[in-house]
Amino acid sequence: MGLYAFWSPQTSRMISAMSFSNIIFGRAVSLSIGFAGGYGHTLVIGVNAWVETVLVLLFYPIFVFSMQKLVVFPKLKHFLDRTRAAAEHHQDKVHRYGIIGLFTFVWFPFWMTGPVVGSAIGYLLGFSHWLTLSVVLAGTYIAMGGWAYVLFGVQARAAEFGSWAPALIIGIIIMLVLAGYYLNKRGTRPAPDLNNKNTS
Secondary structure: OHHHHHHOHHHHHHHHHHHHHHHHHOHHHHHHHHHHOOOOHHHHHHHHHHHHHHHHHHHHHHHHHHHOOOOOOHHHHHHHHHHHHHHHHHHHHHHHHHHHHHHHHOOOOOOOOOHHHHHHHHHHOOOOHHHHHHHHHHHHHHHHHHHHHHHHHHHHHHHOOOOHHHHHHHHHHHHHHHHHHHHHHHHHOOOOOOOOOOOO
16 A cells, blocks of 8 residues: 555555445445455455455464463454354364365355354364465465455446446445344354342
């Protein structure tokens, strides 16, 4: 972003928008924003691959240190707890298929179902650090190309209906992401203890 700020402030702003949307909503929204802005595969895929690589390489050691009680991160406790809950929620599904299951899991382009949670699942399943990171990042890059191909086609077709159509597609994807987040949060919420009733 710093380099592009000198040559093309507009491109720098787009990189910033894609990075932010990827972190908040996931790669589907970020890719859609990039393509809707008229940018090509090289920049759009490159930015998203870079963001997700940084997220995984920053998050994974923090998660491992936290699980092993080697380092305490009070400000990240809520986020780490949520991520652990999401990982445990999906752990059995991934465990059934092993490495293939983990590879497939990172294909999902939504928050709390992608490479960050995938790396946590790899650790919980007892995979080595190198194996977990290799599978997660390889799956991420391949998935990025596949989703970019699909979303580029969707955005191109949407643009034929008018300049408003790509924005509508982005809005729909954001609503799907929020709905998925809500359902995932409900699924990871602990069930009430029916045996602990207030008899007073």
